Amino acid sequence: MSATEQRGRKPRADVQRNRAALLETAQRHFLQHGVGTSLEAVAKEAGVGPGTLYRHFPTREALLAAVLQTRSEELVARQADIEQLGDAAEALEQWLRAMEDYFSAFSGLPEPLMAAARAQEPDNPLTIPCDILITATDEHVQAAQSAGHVRAGVRGYDLFLAACSTAWIKGNGTDEESLDRLRTLIASGYRQRNAQP
Amino acid sequence: MSATEQRGRKPRADVQRNRAALLETAQRHFLQHGVGTSLEAVAKEAGVGPGTLYRHFPTREALLAAVLQTRSEELVARQADIEQLGDAAEALEQWLRAMEDYFSAFSGLPEPLMAAARAQEPDNPLTIPCDILITATDEHVQAAQSAGHVRAGVRGYDLFLAACSTAWIKGNGTDEESLDRLRTLIASGYRQRNAQP
DNA sequence: AATCAGTACGGAGGCAGCATCCGTTTTGAT
DNA sequence: ATCAAAACGGATGCTGCCTCCGTACTGATT
Numbered sequence: 001m002s003a004t005e006q007r008g009r010k011p012r013a014d015v016q017r018n019r020a021a022l023l024e025t026a027q028r029h030f031l032q033h034g035v036g037t038s039l040e041a042v043a044k045e046a047g048v049g050p051g052t053l054y055r056h057f058p059t060r061e062a063l064l065a066a067v068l069q070t071r072s073e074e075l076v077a078r079q080a081d082i083e084q085l086g087d088a089a090e091a092l093e094q095w096l097r098a099m100e101d102y103f104s105a106f107s108g109l110p111e112p113l114m115a116a117a118r119a120q121e122p123d124n125p126l127t128i129p130c131d132i133l134i135t136a137t138d139e140h141v142q143a144a145q146s147a148g149h150v151r152a153g154v155r156g157y158d159l160f161l162a163a164c165s166t167a168w169i170k171g172n173g174t175d176e177e178s179l180d181r182l183r184t185l186i187a188s189g190y191r192q193r194n195a196q197p
Numbered sequence: 198m199s200a201t202e203q204r205g206r207k208p209r210a211d212v213q214r215n216r217a218a219l220l221e222t223a224q225r226h227f228l229q230h231g232v233g234t235s236l237e238a239v240a241k242e243a244g245v246g247p248g249t250l251y252r253h254f255p256t257r258e259a260l261l262a263a264v265l266q267t268r269s270e271e272l273v274a275r276q277a278d279i280e281q282l283g284d285a286a287e288a289l290e291q292w293l294r295a296m297e298d299y300f301s302a303f304s305g306l307p308e309p310l311m312a313a314a315r316a317q318e319p320d321n322p323l324t325i326p327c328d329i330l331i332t333a334t335d336e337h338v339q340a341a342q343s344a345g346h347v348r349a350g351v352r353g354y355d356l357f358l359a360a361c362s363t364a365w366i367k368g369n370g371t372d373e374e375s376l377d378r379l380r381t382l383i384a385s386g387y388r389q390r391n392a393q394p
Numbered sequence: 395a396a397t398c399a400g401t402a403c404g405g406a407g408g409c410a411g412c413a414t415c416c417g418t419t420t421t422g423a424t
Numbered sequence: 425a426t427c428a429a430a431a432c433g434g435a436t437g438c439t440g441c442c443t444c445c446g447t448a449c450t451g452a453t454t
Binding site (some may be wrong): 015 | 430450
């Protein structure tokens with residue numbers, strides 16, 4: 001028996017079915033209406049009562065975290081690929097874009113993520129993925145610094161913040177051209193002036 | 198008769214009193230609870246009914262814009278001072294900080310400001326101040342570019358976005374040190390490498 | 395001073411969403 | 425087939441939004 005399975009010994013059929021339906025519906029609603037979507041509507045469309053939704057996911061953040069689980073895993077997988085590249089500068093750049101995409105998955109997502117990153121609430125379900133991302137970013141940054149591609153004094157957390165705010169702006173309907181300008185601006189900010197090959 | 202006075206000829210005493218009370222109370226509530234504060238509570242504390250509040254300020258944005266009026270004027274005044282400086286680079290930097298402070302006046306303010314800046318809704322009361330700020334920023338940028346302090350290709354709007362997102366991050370409780378790092382990062386991004394005095 | 399018409403007031407009311415509680419139903423185990 | 429634990433779901437109470445309309449106030453007019 002794996003650790004993720006039941007500790008007692010009863011994985012009720014109900015529970016799994018409802019949980020799956022809720023996750024599926026919630027993802028659709030988050031996609032269409034953003035993270036602020038009506039949880040009541042999600043429950044109704046999933047064919048369960050509000051009580052059931054709240055029992056499975058006590059807070060909006062818990063539901064969000066569960067829905068994001070899949071995407072988080074994909075992101076981590078992408079990181080593995082990215083790390084394969086020899087070029088630390090290129091790797092960092094790709095990683096930042098990957099994070100930005102992740103943050104942009106649903107409209108309004110950066111808000112709760114920032115709240116979780118600040119992380120005075122240790123039981124916020126979004127804190128864990130955030131910490132993972134920050135750490136991963138920091139590793140990329142350090143690698144790129146060692147290779148002389150990134151200024152000293154830049155931390156992973158700084159670029160995490162930058163990616164998060166870029167995603168926030170993106171989610172607010174700014175045109176792609178302006179976004180690219182902003183990304184370029186930020187890249188100019190962290191890049192080492194004279195890269196040493 | 199000035200243009201800002203009545204066009205017909207009746208400035209009812211009621212109206213002025215209530216409007217003033219609403220603005221005063223709203224500012225306090227925005228300060229304490231952010232831009233999402235309960236308008237019902239504002240009305241109640243101002244001693245008027247909800248109807249009166251909504252007649253004076255049909256939307257939350259209208260109320261926000263009215264409350265921000267004073268601050269906007271201060272900001273413009275500060276701009277005048279800043280322009281006096283001969284140093285365009287220093288002027289730009291100060292201007293960006295001034296804007297950031299303005300955006301940080303109330304928690305959650307960047308959100309509606311961004312929505313207004315994107316500006317497909319021409320009757321959004323926040324659009325006007327936003328456009329003014331963008332234009333002003335662009336002037337500072339161009340001045341600094343002429344003096345060779347800022348890269349070509351940087352637009353005022355880009356730095357407006359940057360300031361807005363910095364304020365957003367700030368409003369989400371990030372520590373001052375990280376903010377300073379981010380500001381430095383952005384500054385490194387727009388500054389010309391070899392300034393020509 | 396008294397009247398009048400226009401204006402503004404304010405609260406009741408309808409609506410939507412959140413979150414909880416508890417009587418009823420489902421489920422796996424025996 | 426029976427049972428107790430576990431899960432369900434909807435009724436419920438709450439808060440906030442926004443509107444509508446009978447009532448009250450105000451400034452102008454005589």
